[in-house]
Structure formats: structure tokens, C-alpha cells
Amino acid sequence: MGSQWKAKHREAAANAKGRLFGKLSKEISIAARNGADPDTNARLRLLVEQARKASMPRETLERALKKGSGSGEGAHYEHLTYEGFAPHRVPLIVEALTDNINRTGPEMRVLFRKGQLCASGSVAWEFDYLGMIEATPQASDTDPEVAAIEAGAQDLEPGEEGATLFFTDPTDLDLVCRALPEHGFTVQSARLGYRPKNPVRLDEAQLQEVEAFLSALDAHDDVQSIYVALAG
Numbered sequence: 001m002g003s004q005w006k007a008k009h010r011e012a013a014a015n016a017k018g019r020l021f022g023k024l025s026k027e028i029s030i031a032a033r034n035g036a037d038p039d040t041n042a043r044l045r046l047l048v049e050q051a052r053k054a055s056m057p058r059e060t061l062e063r064a065l066k067k068g069s070g071s072g073e074g075a076h077y078e079h080l081t082y083e084g085f086a087p088h089r090v091p092l093i094v095e096a097l098t099d100n101i102n103r104t105g106p107e108m109r110v111l112f113r114k115g116q117l118c119a120s121g122s123v124a125w126e127f128d129y130l131g132m133i134e135a136t137p138q139a140s141d142t143d144p145e146v147a148a149i150e151a152g153a154q155d156l157e158p159g160e161e162g163a164t165l166f167f168t169d170p171t172d173l174d175l176v177c178r179a180l181p182e183h184g185f186t187v188q189s190a191r192l193g194y195r196p197k198n199p200v201r202l203d204e205a206q207l208q209e210v211e212a213f214l215s216a217l218d219a220h221d222d223v224q225s226i227y228v229a230l231a232g
Helices: 017-036 042-053 057-069 100-116 144-151 169-182 205-217
Strands: 078-086 091-097 116-118 128-138 155-158 163-168 187-194 224-226
Touching: 017 042, 017 057, 017 091, 017 155, 017 187, 017 224, 042 187, 057 116, 078 205, 091 100, 091 187, 091 205, 100 116, 100 205, 116 163, 128 205, 144 155, 144 169, 144 187, 155 224, 169 224, 187 224, 205 224
Parallel strands: none
Antiparallel strands: 078 091, 078 116, 091 224, 128 163, 128 187, 155 163
């Protein structure tokens, strides 16, 4: 799994849009701290574009921008990263945004009881920290390998529903995002994240146990992303 783990059939859930908007709003608020103008804030520009593609209501987007820039009322979010293992010693990294660290920490420890919560740095070495771009071809004959080379991506792998995941150096994320459309790809999402170096392969029973563990983590309101070293 080169990109973040996603719950199976999440798209079919009745509250999928609401949860997506909630997560995007938090990330937009955080990004807007470095400037509320998307033209001068690359991270914010990517998130705003992602929000628009997801059909986020304008008022929701504007409220998130105001919170981050300090011109609106609302919670002040902190970014937290948790490292550990799912059942069967599967390494994972969880990213969260919270307005109450004293609440989130204990709740995460409870969620990790069927796995193992570790100290910072204990698991991160098993992942590469990269730019991750999910993009779809504008034509059926578009060659993703050629596009990756021309746009400056480091690597690529097949994504979901015909998309391609392009991987970049963290500092090149915005540059590659801007270049991919010139080489036949439409960017759907872009973020910095973790790619496992040695994904673990499990049997069906073990996989179901790990999926249940990950689903419980993903259901927590503060969890933004889960990166897991699990072979697809």
C-alpha cells in the first residue's frame, strides 16, 4: 500500500462526505496558518483544489480558511503522529489532528490495545517519507512512466480505479503536481505521507483481523491518515 490505508467500502457509507469534509477542513485550517492565499501557499492550494473536487460547500471551505488564518472562531488544531504495530506485527503510522491532546492520547492508547503503540521513531524508519500524488490519465493511451519521468516524479505504482500514484521528493511535491497536467494526467489529490519499505503479507484470517483494527482507528474523529506496511 503505497498511499494511505482506506477503509473498504467507505465510499458507500452514508456519512462518507461529512467525514471527508471534516478531515479536509482540519487540514485546510492547519495549512492556512502559513498564509490564507492559495496562490502563495502551495500546500493550501492543493487542499483547496481537493476540497472543490470533492464538492465541499463554499461556506465550509471559507470557514476552514478563516479558522486557520486567525480571522474566524473555532478550535486550534495540533498535528500528532503515532507509531506502532497492528496485529501480527504490521508496522503503521497514524496522523491525527486534535483540539485536545489530553483527550486524543488516552483514546489512541485504548485503540492500540490489540496492537502495540511505540515511541516516536520506533517504526518510522520502516517507511519513506515522500510526496504522494494520485492522478488519472486524460486519455487511454497516456503512458504513466513517461509522465513520471517528464514531470520529475521518483517512482509510481497503480492506484485505485485506473489512477496512478506518483511519488516525489517531499520538496518536489508542488512542482510535480503542476507538471503532471502538461503530460496528460489530472491530479486528484496530493499530500506528504509514508510509503512502506517492506510490506507484510498476511493470510486471509490475519488480514481480516488487521482490517478490523485499522477500521477502529479510522473511525476516530481525530485520525486523518493511516499508513500501514501491508501488502496489497
